[in-house]
Amino acid sequence: xxxxxPDIDRIFHALGDPTRRAIMEKLSHGxxxxxxxxxxxxxxxAAVVQHLQVLEESGLVQTEKVGRVRTCRIEPAGLAAAGQWxxxxxSVWERRLDRLGDILALPDETE
Amino acid sequence: xxxxxPDIDRIFHALGDPTRRAIMEKLSHGxxxxxxxxxxxxxxxAAVVQHLQVLEESGLVQTEKVGRVRTCRIEPAGLAAAGQWxxxxxSVWERRLDRLGDILALPDETE
Numbered sequence: 001x002x003x004x005x006p007d008i009d010r011i012f013h014a015l016g017d018p019t020r021r022a023i024m025e026k027l028s029h030g031x032x033x034x035x036x037x038x039x040x041x042x043x044x045x046a047a048v049v050q051h052l053q054v055l056e057e058s059g060l061v062q063t064e065k066v067g068r069v070r071t072c073r074i075e076p077a078g079l080a081a082a083g084q085w086x087x088x089x090x091s092v093w094e095r096r097l098d099r100l101g102d103i104l105a106l107p108d109e110t111e
Numbered sequence: 112x113x114x115x116x117p118d119i120d121r122i123f124h125a126l127g128d129p130t131r132r133a134i135m136e137k138l139s140h141g142x143x144x145x146x147x148x149x150x151x152x153x154x155x156x157a158a159v160v161q162h163l164q165v166l167e168e169s170g171l172v173q174t175e176k177v178g179r180v181r182t183c184r185i186e187p188a189g190l191a192a193a194g195q196w197x198x199x200x201x202s203v204w205e206r207r208l209d210r211l212g213d214i215l216a217l218p219d220e221t222e
Contacts, residue, residue, distance in 0.1 A: 025203075028203040076204065079197055092136075096140060
């Protein structure tokens with residue numbers, strides 16, 4: 001299946017859940033089958049499948065079924081889109097701080 | 112009021128809403144009063160106040176009331192915490208790709 005286009009609303013919503021973030025942490029170390037993903041998480045396979053659906057719909061994760069095994073992997077474009085949104089806000093905010101710093105460094109002409 | 116400690120669950124949940132992201136975009140250009148924030152967003156003041164509460168509870172925004180005016184500003188630690196979480200996942204994932212690249216570059220000893 002082709003990966004979903006990153007959906008920034010769904011990406012941030014998906015990352016707002018600690019179990020889904022734990023899945024992303026696990027997947028950052030490499031692709032893994034759904035059943036092996038469920039083992040250390042101490043939740044049912046059905047719950048993992050549901051979380052994976054949310055992650056896949058957002059564009060953060062890609063899954064592929066070969067035979068009877070479904071393998072999950074990180075879809076890097078999803079994390080990149082979320083990181084870019086955050087970086088853009090921070091850079092606007094930091095440029096503003098730099099400008100304020102420049103103004104404060106100017107000699108005070110009222111003296 | 113002291114800013115809230117960043118809460119990563121609440122931060123990502125808060126950023127999953129397009130109106131709240133629009134508020135963050137506006138605030139990245141500098142502090143602004145609640146009423147001026149509401150003007151271009153084409154939603155009621157009550158709705159803006161609700162969104163601001165979600166952003167403030169997560170640690171993304173700080174608000175302060177002086178006299179009758181409540182001013183909102185970005186709390187940079189919130190965006191930094193979210194950015195750090197994303198960067199950490201991406202760097203683990205990229206280091207793994209680098210290692211795979213190194214393995215592929217090794218001479219094939221079975222030849």
